Amino acid sequence: MRNKTRWIGILLSLTFVKCANVKPLDREILSDPIMQIRPDDQGQKIEEQNRPRREGTVGGRSGAGGGCGC
C-alpha cells in the first residue's frame, strides 16, 4: 500500500513537471478572458448569491453561502 502511494505521488509529480513547460512568453492565449477559471467574476458572484434561494447545499465555488436572508 505504501509503495502504491509512493508511485502515485511520483507519477503525479512527473505529470506536473511535464505539464509545467509553458514559458511566460507563450501564455498569450491563456491570458485571454475566455480562458480564465472565472471569466465573469462579477456575474458569477451575483449568480452565486442567488443560488441559495434555489439550492439547499452551499459551498464549493459559491463560497460560504451566507450574507442574505434567502
Next chain:
Amino acid sequence: MNPSAGIFDLKYMYYEDLNGVWNYTPALRLKGSPAKDFTLQWDQEIDAVSGASRRLGMRQIGSLGDHDLLLDGMSGASKREIRHSESVRVEYGKDERKAGGSITFSDEADYTSYGAAFSASMDFNRRNTTLSSELGWLEDDFHPLGAFRGLGGKKKIRSLSLGIFQILTRYSLAGVTLDYIRNDGYLGHPYLPVILANGALILENVPAIRNSVAATASWIQGYHFAQKLGSIHLHYGLYADDWEMRSQSAEMQWYQYLIHDFGLRLRMRHYLQTSAGFARESYLGNELYRVSDIRYYEFRYLSFGAKVFGSISNALPAWLPDRWEIAYDRGFRNTRGEMETGNPTRHYQLFSASDFYRDGTFMAGLGFDW
C-alpha cells in the same frame, strides 16, 4: 483585448420563477490600482426581492404593508425587501506571491450580515502552478418582523478554501478547489411553517450546527477554429454535509469568438441533491427537526444559458462603454407544484400540480476600462 489599469463594470440581473418570486439586482464593480503592486476593488449590489413570507391567510405580514395575497415560499426573506450589499477588497501582488483581504456588509429589513476574508496565493514552476487559500468569516443576524418578530437568531459562518491550478499546455489549464464551511447558530427561518399530518402548523426547526465540505474540479481547454479562439470549460463539484445532504453539479461552458471580440457563450448545468436526513414528507409534530422547505429535499435541476458579449471600438467617444454582454439562463427542476391537489401545500410550491418548477435569469452588463 488590451489589459487596463482599472475597470468599472455595471451589471443588472432579473430573476423570476414559477412561484412568483422575482429579484432585481443592479450591481457595480470598481477596480483599480491605487499604488504599485496594489489592487483595490469595490463591489456594490442592491437587491429588490419579492421575498417569501407565508401569508397564513393574513395580510401585511412583515414590516411593509401591501395587499399581496400570493403565497410565496421559495426563499426565507421577508416580503418585498430591499437589500444592499457592499464589499471592499485589497490585494497586494508581487512576483509569484499575492495576498489580499476583504470586508463585506449586507443589510435588509430582517437580515444583517458582515464579515471578512483573507486570501493568499503563490505561483511556482515558472508560474505554471498556483496554490491558493482563503479564510472567510461571516456574522449574520436574522431578525424577522411582523408576525414572526422575536424569532430568528444569529449565525456564524467560517470557511476555508484551498486550491491548486496547473497550466497544462499553451491552450489548457486545470484546477481543484476544496472547501470546508461551518455554520453555527440559527440556520433556518420561520417563514415556512411545517404542516403536520393533522393540518396544524408548527415552526420549522433545523440543527444549530452544519459542517460542509465541497470539492470542485475544473478544466479549461482552448482551441482555434477558423483562426478564432474558443474554449470549453468543464466544472464538476461534489458536496457533503452532516445534515446528510449530498450534491453533485456538472457544468459545461463553451466560449467562441465569432467576429473580432464579439463572442458567444453557451452553457449547461446539471445539479442533483439529496434530502437532509431530517426531511420527511409528513410530520407528527414530535420530531426534533422538521422542515417544509423544498431546498432540503431531493431534486434535480437543469439549466441552459446563452450569452453574447463583445467590445466596443476605441474609435468611439471615450465616455462610451468598452465592453458589453447580455445573457439569459433558463432552469428546470423535477418538482411539481402543489396547487389543485386538494391537500395543503407541503413545500410551498405554489403553482399547478401538473407543472414542473422553472425559473429564468436575465443579465446584462457594461464595462468601462481606463
